[in-house]
Amino acid sequence: MSTPAPSTARGAAATAPPTVEELLDRLDPDQREVATTLTGPLCVLAGAGTGKTRAITYRIAHGVLSGRYDPQRVLAVTFTARAAGEMRSRLRDLGVGGVQARTFHAAALRQLSYFWPKAVGGQVPRIVEHKAGLVGEAAGRLGLASDRLAIRDLAGEIEWAKVSLVTPDDYVRAATAAGREGVAGHDLTTISRLLSVYEDAKSERGVIDFEDVLLLTVGILSEREDIAAQVRGQYRHFVIDEYQDTSPLQQRLLELWLGDRQEICVVGDVSQTIYSFTGATPRYLTEFRRRYPDAAVVRLVRDYRSTPQVVRLANDVLARAGRARSSAAVELVAGRPSGPPVTFDVYDDDEAEARGVATRIAALRRSGVPASQIAVLYRTNAQSQVVEQALGEAGIGYLVRGGERFFSRPEVRDAIVLLRGGARAQVEGTMPEHVRVLLEGAGWQPEPPAARGAVRERWESLNALVQLADSLHETRGADMTAFVEELLERAAAQHAPAVDGVTLASLHAAKGLEWDAVFLIGVSEGLLPISLAEGADAVAEERRLLYVGITRARTHLTLSFARSRAAGGRGSRRRSRFLEGIWPEEGSGGRRVARGPRTTTAPTTPDDVDDALLERLRTWRAQVADRIDKPAFAVLHDSTLLAIAAAQPRELRQLAILRGVGPTKLQAYGAQILAVVRGEEPTLD
Structure with a gap:
């Protein structure tokens, strides 16, 4: 089960790992309390931007450097593969290697692959990457007419049932209790039959889906005490990030990993619960003290990410929810100096809004804000098209988060082949110099091309590799071999380096990320909250989505909406209900008021700056x-x-x-x- 620790970076520039005292001196008192509480159970209620990743990473590093933890016996579970890769990278920068940082699925798949031959025999069945084909086949067997969008919605309902531990026989009861009213025009009984036929189709093909990875691992650990004991012997300390988004299936797996032990640290923020529709629930976070009465609870409230102006807006949005705040919720306290005011813009139509955003982005770029530190966020993916067009016309590079994966791009795959070959050659000069020479053969050049579109996107991909080489050489003294090892590990975890372009992303895709400047577009009724949100719980989750979007901004934040979808249309849209009492009134003259498309000026200097x-x-x-x-x-x-x-x-x-x-x-x-x-x-x- 154990795997060797990743190779340490080599080179004269590598720095010695910090001492325990040096490590702890880098933390504020609350973060330090997290890092020094090395035994569980521990619950960390961490608001947005409060340094929770830093706190738990330093906790692990403290445990290892002080000799309290064996790094091979630590399992840190993150919400995304990218977050897992980032945690491993941070730990290596602190001189700690060998810690397992994985998603629930990645950790379960590793265990399933290892124990399947012993528990079942043979090899683990092939995992289908997409359900659409199997869902369509199951729907066809039942005589259900389903188009592409209906298949997608049905697949989502299948996933909800499985991660909620709901069987086909129990689906109608459980779905009714959860307030689910059918999908794609089909009633609950029909969907229950579809769940059963879908499982039959899977079995006939001899394949499993991603949810089965967790379900089968749970089954093996439940039925085979000898295997469960082996897993518990491997992992002694657990850290679970984004605990507010844990599903019943993930929680069951976690309980089996733990057994009767209590060496667990969970980290979460109920105000960032935005995946309830997938089966995630914050109740495991809010009820943690009920399950572990002796658990230590630490609140991280000091926001080091955002200016007081952004923090104030975020707190206001939640405070106006109109119902009692959860005892597990965190009210942020600004930890940064004052910054520019939040801006509120109203436009005549969607195209005008997109052009206005592009104009403001151009001004930020002239003031020194890098394109990679600017994001445009929206509720639905369909909103990106008009922004893409406006940015393209303005000559501003961008990337759409959620598009083709970085390490799947042909130019990146070809570049890695070149770099692997180059790592075996003996050359003079530093690693970054060697990387530049090799990537010039793949089409990279020091200056970006004037052309837009595919040519510019190819250059941006290769330039991201160049910048990563610079960073690893500076922070770890990495040579070519270490650089290639890092790339291969990142490729396996889909932990892409930053690409220098404005990020376009949905609010869900923006979770866990941050930028110097954020534009939240389409903050109007029907989009935020989205018209499909029915019931108090669904609307409350839409409010949390807005909160997540606001708290992605470090310094510059603009909220906007368009009165009409198309030019000349009837301006019937109105601002989101979540901003009632917050959005400046027409003609109020406040500094935060901005009406219609306009050109912004360079950021103002806060009053308390020398x-x-x-x-x-x-x-x-x-x-x-x-x-x-x-x-x-x-x-x-x-x-x-x-x-x-x-x-x-x-x-x-x-x-x-x-x-x-x-x-x-x-x-x-x-x-x-x-x-x-x-x-x-x-x-x-």
Whole structure:
């Protein structure tokens, strides 16, 4: 069951792992409490932007570096493969390797593949990647007329039943109790029959689906105590992230992993529960103390991501829900200096809204905000088309999150083949220099092409690999072999590097991400909440979706909607009910009011910033950027300079808690920044 620890990066630039004291000194008091509570059960109620990933990663690192944890005996369960890859990367940067960070499905599949020959015999059946074919076949056997969209909805209902541990025989009762009223025009009895026929079709083909991976693992661990004991012997400490989105099936698997032990740390935020329609439920988080009366509970409330203006809006949106707040909910406290006001825009139609957003993005780009730090978020994927057109016409690069996976792109696959071959060659120069030479053979060039579309997208993909090489060489001293190993691991986990373009994403796809600037479009009735949301619970989840979107923004946040879908149409749309009492009234003259399409100006400087210090910091940054031959924002973003100029830190510990100053930046520039704050001339290394 155990696997060898990943290879450590090699090279002279690699830094020694921190001591336990150095590790804990980087945390605020609440985060430190999480990191020093090494025995369970522990429940962490973590608001958006409060550093929960940092806290639990440092907890694991503290346990390993202090000798309390064997890294091979730790299983950290994350919501996405990307989050798992990021956690493994952070742990390696802290000098900790060998920790298993996986999704529920990835961990279960690994166990199922290992134990299937012993428990069942032979190889694990093939997993069907998409249900559509099997669902269509089952519907056909029942004489049900179903188009592509109906098949998709039926597949979603099958997934809900399975992760909710609902059998075909019990479906009608369970669906009625859950308030589900049928799918794709079919009543509950018909769907119950479909569930049964779908399972028959699967069995006849000898295949399983993704939910079966969890169900079969649960079955083996339930029936084979010897196998369950072996798994429990392998894993001693469990960390479960995004616990508010756990399904009954995932919870059952977790209980089987644990047995009668209590070495579990769960982390979640009920205010970010946005996957109830898939079978996820926050009740395991809210009832954690009921199951574990002696559990320690730590609240992370200090938001280091967003400005006070963004935090205030996020809190206001939840506060106006009109019903009692859950005792597990967290009210955010702003931990950053003041920033620009939140902007509210109203446009005549969708195209005008898209053009207005493109204009504002262009202004942000001119003010120094990188394209990769800007996002446009929306409720439905169909809303992206008009924004894509407007950005294309404005010559602004973008990527649609949820499109083709990064490591599935032909240029990326070809590049990895080149890099693997290059790793075996002996060449002079640094790893990043070697990567650049190799990728020039795949079409990369130092300057982006003027062309848009596929040519630019290909360059962006290759340039993301170049930037990743720079980052790994800087943070870990990685050589070519270590770089290729990292790429292969990321490819397996679909942990893509950042691509330099404006991100377009649905609110669901934006969960867990953050940007310097966020545009929330279409915040009107019928879209947010969406017209399909019926009942108080469904509408409450739509409100949480808006909250998630708001809290993705670090500094700049704009909310907008269009009165009409098409130009010249009747302007019947009105702003979302979630913003009643928040959205500035027409003609109020407030700083946050913005009506109709307009060109924005560069971000304003907050009132509590020392202008003289800010100018000294900018001069220092320009000198460093010139010295290392990189753009200024690659040293520190404008938002980070603003935070430093407002906080005026006097010690490295005070500097380390500011947004944008990670361990690498702190080590490289910490002493220089403190010298600038003191009014001294920094020594440029």
